[in-house]
Amino acid sequence: MALSREEIAARYGTALFGYAEDVHNLDAIHAELNELAIALKENPKFVATLSDPILNCKDKEALLTSVERDLSEEVQNFLNMLLDYNRFDVVIEIIAFFNQLYNKAKGVASGTVTTSYQLSSDELSRLSDGYAKKYHLSSVRLENEVDPSIIGGAVLQVGDIVIDGSVKHRLTKIRRQLIDKK
Incomplete structure (x- = not known):
């Protein structure tokens, strides 16, 4: 049975994260992978070329080698492994999964706050700090x-947690209470 892209990303991302921890180079590999992800998103034809089953393996290796010379040995080995196992088409998803594991390990979360008006950077910062502390x-x-x-x-949503402090939500709750009392 074939694995889904999500399953592949989870397996390879988890393996890469464990490897980065084992070689005590987690932060550097994380930073390098983020730069790589940005470059790959800006150049989708590069990923498509290295994922193309028609292109000769030697040509793919030569292309990858020319690009990866400024990368660390760990990231180079990772990219070469993806090429060898024909998983280069999932490289961006793998990096995204790696980042999820990294953020969890470092106690970093991300989310959205929905308001009726644009918050200032100070308001956003205070809200972020308060949530992080709590x-x-x-x-x-x-x-x-x-x-x-x-x-x-x-309305604040971070991961699976939603805190709805909107006026609309409060009015809906009051309305329900009034209807239930009838």
């Missing part, structure tokens, strides 16, 4: 989304 995280990266329909307040 949930014992080292940091939280929040992005602000504006939705005037929530009327006021905020």
Whole structure:
């Protein structure tokens, strides 16, 4: 049975994360992979070329070698392994899964806060710091989304946790309570 892209990303990302921990180079590999992911997203034809089953293996290796010479030995070995096992088409998903494991290990979370108006950077920072402190995280990266329909307040979502402090939500709860009392 064939593995899904998510399963492949989870297996390879977990293996890479474990390897990075074993060689005590987690932070450097993380930083390098993030730069690599940006470059690969900007150049999708590169991934498509290295994933092309018609292209000769030697040509793929030569192309990869010309690009990876500035990368660490660990990342080079990882990329060569993906090429050898015909998994280069999933490289961006693997890096994303690696980043999830990295963020979890470092106590870093990310999410969105939806408000009726654009928050200032100071407000966003205070909200991030408060959430991180409450949930014992080292940091939280929040992005602000504006939705005037929530009327006021905020809806904060980080991972599976949703804190709905919007006026719209409160009005809905009051409405339900009034209807239930009839």
